[in-house]
Amino acid sequence: MPNYVLLDAVKHQKKKILPHTNFKHAAQQHHASLTINEFVQASTSFPVVFMKDPQEGKLHATALLGIIAGKNLHFTPSDWLGTYVPASILRAPFELGPDLQNAKTLTLYVDEDSQYLSENTGQALFDGENQTQSLLQVQKVFADYFKDEIETQKFIAQLLDCNLLTEIELVVQYENSGSMKIKGIYTINQSTLRLLSDALIIDFNKKDYLVAIHAMLASLGQVNRLIKLHNSSEEQKIAGVQMRIDSGEE
Amino acid sequence: MSSQIKRIIVLGGGAAGWITAGLLAKKHAGGVTVSLIESPDISTVGVGEGTWPTMRQTLAKLGISETTFIQKCSATFKQASKFVNWINPNNDAYYHPFSEPQGFNKVDLSPYWREATQGQGTFSQAATFQHYLCENGLAPKTIANKQYEAVANYGYHLDAGKFIELLREHCTTELKVELFSDTVEHVLMAENGDIEALATKNNGKLSAQLFVDCSGMRSVLLGKSLNVPFVPCDDIFFSDTAIATQVPYPDSDTPISSCTISTAQDAGWIWDIGLQHRRGVGYVYSSQFSTPEQAYDTLAQYLGSAHKIDKIKTINFTPGHREIFWKNNCVAVGLSAGFLEPLEASALMLVETSANLIAEQLPANTQQMAMVAKRFNTSMLMKWRGVIDFLKLHYVLSERDTPFWVKNREPSSVPDTLKELLELWRFRSPSEYDFTDNMEAFSAASYQYILYGAGFKTDFSSKAYLYEKSALATKQITLNRQRLEQLKFSLPRHRELLEKVNQVGFSTI
Numbered sequence: 003m004p005n006y007v008l009l010d011a012v013k014h015q016k017k018k019i020l021p022h023t024n025f026k027h028a029a030q031q032h033h034a035s036l037t038i039n040e041f042v043q044a045s046t047s048f049p050v051v052f053m054k055d056p057q058e059g060k061l062h063a064t065a066l067l068g069i070i071a072g073k074n075l076h077f078t079p080s081d082w083l084g085t086y087v088p089a090s091i092l093r094a095p096f097e098l099g100p101d102l103q104n105a106k107t108l109t110l111y112v113d114e115d116s117q118y119l120s121e122n123t124g125q126a127l128f129d130g131e132n133q134t135q136s137l138l139q140v141q142k143v144f145a146d147y148f149k150d151e152i153e154t155q156k157f158i159a160q161l162l163d164c165n166l167l168t169e170i171e172l173v174v175q176y177e178n179s180g181s182m183k184i185k186g187i188y189t190i191n192q193s194t195l196r197l198l199s200d201a202l203i204i205d206f207n208k209k210d211y212l213v214a215i216h217a218m219l220a221s222l223g224q225v226n227r228l229i230k231l232h233n234s235s236e237e238q239k240i241a242g243v244q245m246r247i248d249s250g251e252e
Numbered sequence: 253m254s255s256q257i258k259r260i261i262v263l264g265g266g267a268a269g270w271i272t273a274g275l276l277a278k279k280h281a282g283g284v285t286v287s288l289i290e291s292p293d294i295s296t297v298g299v300g301e302g303t304w305p306t307m308r309q310t311l312a313k314l315g316i317s318e319t320t321f322i323q324k325c326s327a328t329f330k331q332a333s334k335f336v337n338w339i340n341p342n343n344d345a346y347y348h349p350f351s352e353p354q355g356f357n358k359v360d361l362s363p364y365w366r367e368a369t370q371g372q373g374t375f376s377q378a379a380t381f382q383h384y385l386c387e388n389g390l391a392p393k394t395i396a397n398k399q400y401e402a403v404a405n406y407g408y409h410l411d412a413g414k415f416i417e418l419l420r421e422h423c424t425t426e427l428k429v430e431l432f433s434d435t436v437e438h439v440l441m442a443e444n445g446d447i448e449a450l451a452t453k454n455n456g457k458l459s460a461q462l463f464v465d466c467s468g469m470r471s472v473l474l475g476k477s478l479n480v481p482f483v484p485c486d487d488i489f490f491s492d493t494a495i496a497t498q499v500p501y502p503d504s505d506t507p508i509s510s511c512t513i514s515t516a517q518d519a520g521w522i523w524d525i526g527l528q529h530r531r532g533v534g535y536v537y538s539s540q541f542s543t544p545e546q547a548y549d550t551l552a553q554y555l556g557s558a559h560k561i562d563k564i565k566t567i568n569f570t571p572g573h574r575e576i577f578w579k580n581n582c583v584a585v586g587l588s589a590g591f592l593e594p595l596e597a598s599a600l601m602l603v604e605t606s607a608n609l610i611a612e613q614l615p616a617n618t619q620q621m622a623m624v625a626k627r628f629n630t631s632m633l634m635k636w637r638g639v640i641d642f643l644k645l646h647y648v649l650s651e652r653d654t655p656f657w658v659k660n661r662e663p664s665s666v667p668d669t670l671k672e673l674l675e676l677w678r679f680r681s682p683s684e685y686d687f688t689d690n691m692e693a694f695s696a697a698s699y700q701y702i703l704y705g706a707g708f709k710t711d712f713s714s715k716a717y718l719y720e721k722s723a724l725a726t727k728q729i730t731l732n733r734q735r736l737e738q739l740k741f742s743l744p745r746h747r748e749l750l751e752k753v754n755q756v757g758f759s760t761i
Contacts, residue, residue, distance in 0.1 A: 056742070058756055059395035167761050169398075186396065188761060 004113040006097050011128050014112060018124030019095070019136060026117060028091045029077040032068035035090040037150035038157050041214040045221035047076070047084035049228070052158065052167065052188040061158050061167075061188060066228060069174060069184075069240070075231035083231060089147060095119050096140055098148065110144065157211055164202065165194050166215075172225070173244040180238075189222065190215050191247075254619035257284055257461040261450065263436065263473060264466030265290025267412060267600065268586025270419035270429075272464050272607040274314045277427040279611040287430040287458065288423070289450065294468075301525050301532050302330055302512050302597035303407040305350050308400045310604045316422055318399035319757030324418045326528040327410040328750060329393075332386050332511040333596060338521070339706055340651050346374060346705030347386060347511070348596070350405040352697045353379035354735075355728035362681035362700055363712045364725035375704035378729050380404075381736035389507040391749035394742065399758040403743065407597075409512070409525045409532075432458065439477040446581045447477060461618055464610070465584040469591065474574055474584040482590075484572035488644055488665055490656060491520050491593050494567045495547055496534035499559055510746045512597065517550050518542070518654040523594060528750055536594055541656040569593075577632045578625035581618065583610060590636065595646060598639045598693065605635060638693035641670040645699070648674065649706035677703060681710055 004027070007013075028034065033053065036044050041063070044050050048065040055062060065088050068075040076083045095116030101109040112119065125136035133141075161167050168191035172184040195215065198206070206212045222245065229240050262273045269288055277286040311321055321327060332349040339346075353361050361368075365378040376383040382404045385392065392404040423429040434452040442448040449459035465473035474480050486492065501508075513524040520537030535551045542550070544566075552561060573590025577583060585606045591599060609631060615624040644667065647660035659665065673686060682699035703710075712719055744752070 054396040054759075056394060056396050058752070059397075059759060060756070061759070162759070162761070169761055 005115040006111040006113050009110040009112045015128050016121045018120050018126050020118045020120050020124040025082055027094045029074050030072050031074050032071055033064045033066050034088040036063040036065050036088055038154040038214050041217040043086045045217040047086045049224045050218050050221040063154050069228050069232050166191050168247055171246040175241045177239040177241045190218050254617045256617050259285045259460040260462045261460040262288040262464040262466055267416055268603045269466035270423055271603055272585045273429045274423040274427055275607045275611045277429045289432045289434055291435050292433050301409055301412055304601045305405050305407045306604050307407050312400050322753045325410040325414045327408045328508055328526055329510050330407045330409050331382050331392050334511045334513045336515040338516045338650055347376040347383050348701040349376055349380050349382035351380045351382040354732040359721050359724045360681055361725050363719040364722050368726045368729050376701055381732055384736055386511045389746050390743045391746045395752040398761055409527055411527055463582045465588045466586050468587045471588040473582045478579045478582055480579050481575045482572055483575050484570050486571055489571040489593055490538040491536045493539050494534050494536040496565045497561050499531040499533050508747045519656040522554050538656050573636050576629045578628045595643050635693050642694040644670055645702055679711055
């Protein structure tokens with residue numbers, strides 16, 4: 003379990019950052035957050051979908067990394083089995099959290115138990131009272147990521163507004179005849195997309211929404227890749243996955 | 253001479269009137285004008301704060317968002333009715349949950365549950381996780397579920413006054429129901445016995461091809477103008493008075509019950525309904541067996557010394573219904589059609605059913621009217637008969653010994669249809685084949701919850717060869733337990749979900 007604490011010049015004076023190796027911290031993550039400008043690259047490796055968070059029921063852009071909860075099929079001790087690593091996974095050992103001095107402001111936290119934190123080797127975070135170039139770089143990455151997240155939320159709001167989302171249900175058929183339903187995954191509704199007005203198509207294209215939409219649709223095929231990865235693990239073998247599109251209310 | 257149905261007038265602006273007007277306007281927006289006359293002088297009864305799960309479909313059909321409904325009507329989620337002290341006054345309780353028993357379409361649990369659970373727990377506990385959800389104040393869904401989607405089946409508790417306001421607003425602005433705030437002075441009849449028009453105080457004569465009587469217990473059109481007799485059921489049900497009051501919560505974080513709590517008393521029973529901002533509590537009793545003072549004391553005792561009753565509303569009624577519900581060009585919906593008693597919240601359900609049936613089967617022209625009316629009457633009489641049997645069942649199973657309860661068990665007060673079913677159920681459980689009419693009000697599942705919740709013993713031994721599905725039944729009971737273990741952690745507390753609905757709302761997908 004990560005142990006995030008507020009990043010502090012005194013407390014973390016001697017801490018150094020190690021480069022990412024095998025992403026072991028994400029081994030139990032079967033999905034990861036994405037931002038809209040990652041969709042195209044992420045779609046080359048994972049299904050890119052929307053999922054709701056259980057606390058607020060809000061939709062978030064997500065890459066599916068595995069089929070069963072708690073298992074990231076892309077993690078192996080020696081290699082990451084994808085051509086892309088989501089930026090949210092690259093954030094380790096840092097995370098954004100509330101700034102206790104300024105309400106409504108976010109600030110950097112660090113996972114003190116992280117494998118990427120050392121006191122011997124790596125890039126220092128502080129040089130006396132000053133932040134090092136490496137830490138400034140981290141801060142810039144986080145600031146950009148935060149902006150991208152806001153852009154992603156705007157994108158989702160527009161999709162909802164235009165009735166362009168639909169729920170899909172995955173029915174996983176195991177070889178031993180058992181089956182499992184996975185609900186709570188949302189994607190683009192192709193039939194309403196086809197009816198989108200010309201003006202909105204142009205608007206979407208200019209905002210790079212169209213490319214994101216098409217990346218999402220194409221990425222659904224990556225479910226087959228997840229099954230392949232799953233079947234090469236020790237888990238119960240999957241015979242196939244059926245995708246059911248929600249037909250909507252009434 | 254036959255003419256097309258161009259205009260429908262609904263008389264009465266209570267929940268029945270607005271639900272009917274809304275469903276008619278929604279379905280027939282293309283060709284029919286729906287008008288509603290609401291009297292500024294007549295107040296609505298404003299009781300009937302419990303609904304069935306059917307209300308979810310009704311609201312969705314009307315195009316009202318679940319978030320708006322919950323926010324505006326102070327509504328909460330109702331998952332069951334809980335019957336306290338109905339069997340004997342010593343703190344017994346059983347549930348009638350809205351979710352069907354686990355695997356209801358695969359296997360009937362009633363012959364197996366006692367053995368499979370080794371006498372641990374009740375029928376509803378073995379059959380559905382919803383029993384636990386109610387006992388522990390958990391919600392039937394999460395904020396991540398879309399609107400009207402359920403994890404555990406649910407209806408609502410609502411503030412009737414606010415509900416009427418929401419319906420009025422929605423029906424007039426979104427569904428183009430034409431509203432007349434006016435008083436009907438007299439009813440003009442045609443020679444063939446149809447209603448020709450309503451003469452109003454400010455808008456003159458208002459005519460239509462079909463009139464829907466939602467005027468409440470006065471039954472102004474069907475009862476008074478068309479002289480359809482009232483069939484009293486006071487030989488079956490003995491309650492005739494209700495006193496109702498409102499009770500604030502002691503704290504803003506007091507848990508809100510997710511079921512209607514119905515507690516038996518010497519001369520009737522007390523309902524207890526949790527809304528977001530207050531409870532609605534009332535005592536429905538028989539004036540033959542209790543004076544108003546005794547009734548007041550019973551209610552005060554139930555509420556405890558901490559609560560001072562400041563306002564109390566008294567409603568007098570005769571249980572019963574009209575002999576038919578649709579005559580000539582007039583159909584009654586709501587209290588104008590009848591009322592039995594508040595048990596199991598059947599009043600709004602009957603409104604929804606009637607309104608849907610009228611909207612779906614609206615005659616194409618006046619010539620078709622008589623045939624549609626005949627079919628409607630057959631269906632609705634069946635529905636009322638089902639409700640009567642089911643409500644009476646609750647009383648018949650009681651072992652309480654005050655005169656009110658003894659009288660309720662007198663064979664002369666039990667309808668023959670129910671007597672017959674009870675006799676059959678001595679040797680087999682309630683089955684879907686007992687209720688083959690699709691207009692039947694309550695399903696076999698509901699009958700099972702009441703029957704076995706109340707401790708009824710069916711002797712399955714004489715037909716033991718029929719009951720060899722014990723492995724399948726045990727599997728369902730285990731599945732139910734597993735499902736409960738997951739839900740215990742994923743479902744929020746009832747109040748917590750309501751707070752989130754007020755903050756962020758449900759999504760439509």
